[in-house]
Amino acid sequence: MDMTELARRIMAQDRRALARAITLVESSRADHRAQTTALIEILRETSDSQALRVGLSGTPGVGKSTFIESFGLMLLREGLRVAVLAVDPSSARSGGSILGDKTRMEHLSREPNAFIRPSPAQSHLGGVARRTREAVALCEAAGFDVVLIETVGVGQSETVVAEMSDLFVLLLAPAGGDELQGVKRGIMEMADLILVNKADGDLKAAAQRTCADYAGALRLLRKRPQDPEGFPKAMTVSALQVEGLETAWSEMRALTRWRRETGHFASRRAAQAEYWFGQEVRQGLLAQLDQPEVRALMQDMGREVAQGRVTPTAAALEILEKLRANR
């Protein structure tokens, strides 16, 4: 497959070419990796289309899929093209979260201007992160206006998504009574917009209370340079009843406009590129330690160290020397 031709078809908004390229991106075969790198490079040089990348995180059952369905359909009605990707650290289970509940995105998944892709099945979050990042670049080159990147709020996956998003949206459920949900401070600090979902029917009052609590909590956080007055913001929505979504979208647009005008949008992307560069180098080094002969040597040396025949420092130096020689 000729990568120049594939790139041309992606930029011509050919969905099958896009799907094919993402499959290539997800492959771990060495020749596919090389093709992927070439493809992304061609697109970087020739495409100047830019999407708004929106990260969306929330615990299981909070309503992410329902929200993406309603929100995505609303964006389509505005004439925008929408891509949905996922970062699912446990995607080994049943092929990822999106496919599992495609029923919740039933209408969106049938729309010609929407593109939905589940999380790549990878055992390491690092692998999922790289492939999702590359898939974002492909969707961007394919002219999508908004790329939604979903993650279920567990462990490190929020950080991964926040580091590839222009905006990070945290979806929360109404809290019962006056107990606040165990949202970690670090995650709160990443959020640009907190949406308390399920603000409908019996849950409406609880959602409004929860929203007020989080608005208060957000005000206590240190002010970030990338925020205009009033951000980060907490609001209520109902993904099911399709309420508050227009307002949420207009807040996202206002924030994006401000960040573009002040240069924060571009500087965030630049900082993200630098972050991923560092991550790739680290992962590359760790992968070297995973080579069979290096692992065997580590085990041998470990035994020597345990028996007191060589010091940990000297043994480590020997391993590092071996890695250098391997190159």
Ligand SMILES: Nc1nc2c(ncn2[C@@H]2O[C@H](COP(=O)(O)OP(=O)(O)OP(=O)(O)O)[C@@H](O)[C@H]2O)c(=O)[nH]1
């Ligand atoms: N009342 C109400 N229920 C909602 C709303 N949004 C989602 N739900 C319900 O909450 C349940 C979970 O919704 P999902 O959209 O599957 O949640 P999710 O976050 O995608 O869940 P996982 O994929 O398991 O992480 C479903 O029964 C939805 O119908 C809402 O706005 N109001």
Ligand SMILES: [Mg+2]
């Ligand atoms: Mg879901």
